[in-house]
Amino acid sequence: MGDRLDKPLYIKINELDNVAIIVNDNGLTKGTTFADGLTLIDDIPQGHKVALSDINRDQAIIRYGEIIGYAMVDIAKGSWINESITKMPTAPELHELPIATKVPASLPPLDGYTFEGYRNADGSVGTRNILGITMSVNCVSGVVEYVAKIIERELLPKYPNVDGVVALTHLYGCGVAIDAPAAIVPIRTIHNLAKNPNFGGEIMVVSLGCEKFQPARLLKGTADTIPIRLQSSDDVITLQDEHGFKSMVERILAVAEKHLKRLNLRQRETVSASELVVGMQCGGSDAFSGVTSNPSVGFASDLLVRAGATVMFSEVTEVRDGIHLLTPRAVNEEVGKALIREMQWYDDYLAAGKVDRSxxxxxxxxxGGLNNIVEKAMGSIAKSGKSAIVEVLSPGQKPTKKGLIFAATPASDFVCGTQQVASGITVQVFTTGRGTPYGLAMVPVIKMSSRNVVAEQWFDLIDISAGDIAIGKATIEDIGWRLFHLILATASGKKPWSDHWGLHNPLAIFNPAPIT
Structure with a gap:
């Protein structure tokens, strides 16, 4: 298996490209000649770019049919093109973007696909049956995590239909500028995390008592959320009202057991694939990500959209340099302007920190061969497939439509994952070129590698590889269909490797608001 080849091979993506990436394991050495006569004049690592023609100083370097940089020196055909000789282009001007000018036609419906899920009272469908313990402030996280271990050890064996318990820890609530305009992001996120479909509507809140972010504020949410109505006033536990640590523990356990009893009555039932909400994310990307794994995810995204499901792609900085390719796909002017709004917000956010997308x-x-964020973005947006973009969400918002949605988040793996969970995903697909043990406790994460060598090295961490595409043993369509079926199986209860080992990263809520 692997990416081993008996002949030198490069991949050129678009006919306009004047560079290609080296496919062979361990790269290729100076003097290597390809079947078309191209001869390397440098040693070039795997995944890195080779010049397919002479490129003069200040001339555009083109990959994906897009300008990913400009040559800082004269580059001879067969040379290694790396970061040191590449100047990054400026980002597309937001006020000049075409909007809804190339709205993709709807693809034929994909009927008959189902999964085994948990139907909730609000109409949503979960893929897992988990007790989530919400917190209004980070001060109580130690206590909640302590009790969660007791629940796992002593209570869960009594409730075999419950998949687990998750302490929804975060670093918000105390010493925060609670009324700052940007506070809407963490408040909305924590509120909507509690309502993720995988928690089945069984909401309980642990509070300290003196925090800025009071339980009433958490339950109310923001102007664009639906207030949470608890089943009992006992579902808010205030630790400062308890008499000692043991009293806190016993109180949380008592409330948790009430919810566990109800969760245990739930059963999986056959539901349409249209009930899925799938998040698409990438991390540890390499030059193969935009060739193998991300296009396969994009193909699977289109299949899910055809089946009536909801698909989210995110990571603003990994979309920004390809935004001119996305606004034409907006289903209407409103959605296109919302895309621009989120790009501008993030431009301003980065500028306030005196950095930019680079x-x-x-x-x-x-x-792994990615020279800059422009090249990375061109590969990242491949996860969006070819469907029309029907809605744009600000960080932590829940969708109101089905179809392909851009959910604005930072690109950090953990922050993006947390924000997508708040937006209601019930399965996540995570692509990687370098490898990562990333996982989420509340949502199953399918990890796809861009290269077979990563899947072989991490045989018990990577769930599916797209590497056969690079060596001509499979097509994007082949891997996309395989991923689509794996998503359905995972939604029905199949455990990805991260769940098998219990590898679950902490939540990382995006908080752009001031901390006082």
């Missing part, structure tokens, strides 16, 4: 790329991205 700060996104990591050492691992660059080692």
């Amino acid at each position: 700060a996104n790329t990591t050492p691992g991205n660059k080692k």
